[in-house]
Amino acid sequence: MLQSAEDARRVLEQGQSLFGPGWKHVNSFDDLGEDEDDYEDEEEEEEIYVTLDLGETIDAKALQTETQYQLIGLDTPLPFFKLGNQIFQGQSTPLIGDEVILGLERNHENPHAASHPPLFTTSHRLTFRGITLQPRSQKVKTEHPIPSSGPDGQTARSLTDDISLSQSSPATSSNPNQAGPSDPFGLPRIGGPSATKAKGRPRGSGRSRKILNDPSELETFDFSEMRPHQSVELGPKVIESLGIAAPGDSLVPLTLSKKELERVISDWPSTGSGSRGGKIRSPRNHRDSPSRHASAHVREESGDVNNVGAEVIERSDAPTAPVVTHARGAGDVDVEMRLEEDEDPPWQDVQEGEDTAPP
Structure with a gap:
């Protein structure tokens, strides 16, 4: 049974034809020419029937609808059979015994009760x-691929312009127009306009890092010009003006994303001693350092209900904070407090004073 092209070559060399040696296939007896005199008109022509086994690859209904076919090379070990657009390759199969070829007689009264008499x-x-x-030319190209580089140094381009071979190997040449022995499997490099010039935005465009070295640049910085994935590098002077680093720390450039920089800038007041133009207090991640804590003392004064108040003495190193007061009511106590803008001010030591009567 034929399974591959190698089997076909073997059958062509060693196999037998349909009728054995000495037979010649002709389209009609008129092609015999001078040999026609060897046949007598009175002798009956011998008819030999052959069954064709097309296997299971063809549809039986399609076989009934096809009206044109071709048989080629019946006198060779490898005959061909063309049915419509399908091509088949065959070989002679020896049989033990004979096969019966049946006919078809339709029953017009009952189409499902057809008979098949032996013929x-x-x-x-x-x-x-x-x-x-x-095609033979395509087979030759497959067996002998076109060299990737010719004598003139031009790279061979074929098949398609949308495919390029690449290999992430140190031996691979970085020049796309130059192919050498480092190409994988020795195949030609396939290139074209789309392979030499990448489409779309080049990698890394729009993601350049913005650098701020002067504190004045921070005041005029526009966040709307930044892209979501863009970063900003703060120089030592900007870090020192923001008070991010503790005293004595070595100042190195700091890289922040857009959201981180917005969070840092929104954490400082826009005016006053803590504004960008003045001295800005340290951020939350440095406020708990021991060098920045100071004790806070609270003195409470008690006396008459209408003249009772409490005063919180601010830390000596804390910035100026707004005064929080509320209206006096029956049973209320006036409270004057100075608070930091933090949600959880780091008060540490609170000492209660002795209650004293009003003068």
Whole structure:
């Protein structure tokens, strides 16, 4: 049974034809020419029937609808059979005994009750398999690929312009127009306009890092010009003006994302001693350092209900904070407090004073 092209070559060299040696296939007896005199008109012509086995690759309904076919090379070990657009390659299959060829007689009264009377017998069979034919020129190109680089140094371009071979290997040449022995599997490099010039935005465009070295640049900085994935590098002077680093720390450039920089800038007041133009207090991640804590003392004064208040003495190193007061009511106590803008001011030591009567 034919399974591959190698089997076909072997059958062509060693196999037998349908009728054995000495037979020649002709389209009609008129092609015999001078040999026509060897046949007597009175002698009956011998008829030999052959069954064709097309396997299971063809549809039986399609076989009934096809009206044109071709048989090529019946006198060779490898005959071909063309049915419509399908091509089959076959070989002679020896049989033990004879096969009966049945006919078909339709019953017009009952179409499902057709009869199949025996008509002929045969001892010859051709077994076919579906194949796909390729032009000889294409086969030669496949066996002998075009060299990737010619004498003039031009790279061979073929097949398609949208495919390029690449390999992430140190031996691979970085020049796309230059192919060498480092190409994988020795195949030619396939290139074209789309392979030499990448489409779309080049990698890294729009993601450049903005650098701020002067504190004045921070005041005029526009966040709307930044992209979501863009970063900002703060120089030592900007870090010192923001008070991010503790005293004595070595100042190195600091890289922040857009959201981180917005969070840092929104944490400082826009006016006053803590504004960008003045001295800005340290951020929350440095406020708990021991060098920045100071004790806070609270003195409470008690006396008359209408003249009772409490005063919170601010830390000596804390910035000026707004005064929080509320209206006096029955049973209320006036409270004057100075608070930091933090949600949880780091008060540490609170000492209660002695209650004293009003003068």
